Amino acid sequence: DQQVKQNSPSLSVQEGRISILNCDYTNSMFDYFLWYKKYPAEGPTFLISISSIKDKNEDGRFTVFLNKSAKHLSLHIVPSQPGDSAVYFCAASSSGTYKYIFGTGTRLKVLA
């Protein structure tokens, strides 16, 4: 049973436009969420995180939004750049645990 779901396996966006990647979770005990970015032949790298006490966290071009009532989070990339083309994973965990549950990933392609 997938506790963290990324229902869009792929997404294509024009350079300069906004990319929106979505993630849903089922476990109400999750209170910390992260996004990782993965290039081919490399390991995932941390991008941005958000705690459940917030509903938004921003870092440069990247913003993560959390809707706890809907158990939904999204990653916005504005403006999108060709170098953002990668697979994006969302992950969730509960306070004090080391265990992250990852989604299946969304492949983003930014077209020049």
Added chain:
Amino acid sequence: DAGVIQSPRHEVTEMGQEVTLRCKPISGHNSLFWYRQTMMRGLELLIYFNNNVPIDDSGMPEDRFSAKMPNASFSTLKIQPSEPRDSAVYFCASTGGAGYEQYFGPGTRLTVT
């Protein structure tokens, strides 16, 4: 820092053979994780260690899989005997504490024929 180091980067083996994947975490990190990436299930946590002790191995698919962490700077994931359905990319990650980001190695691509 060299980051998390994994070896080999690629492994091709025949069904029934033993496979050993290796990982060196970032120095000073006290937690180590083994993940498997497949198209269908994404990144699955197989097992994680805290201070060299296995804490949660509920993700280990079968008894054919085993993992050890004999010291703070080395861990192995062994599959014996290997099967074609074990073909995947296996990642090792480490972290300095709960709630901190995990740092991933480059992965080992395993192909079992």
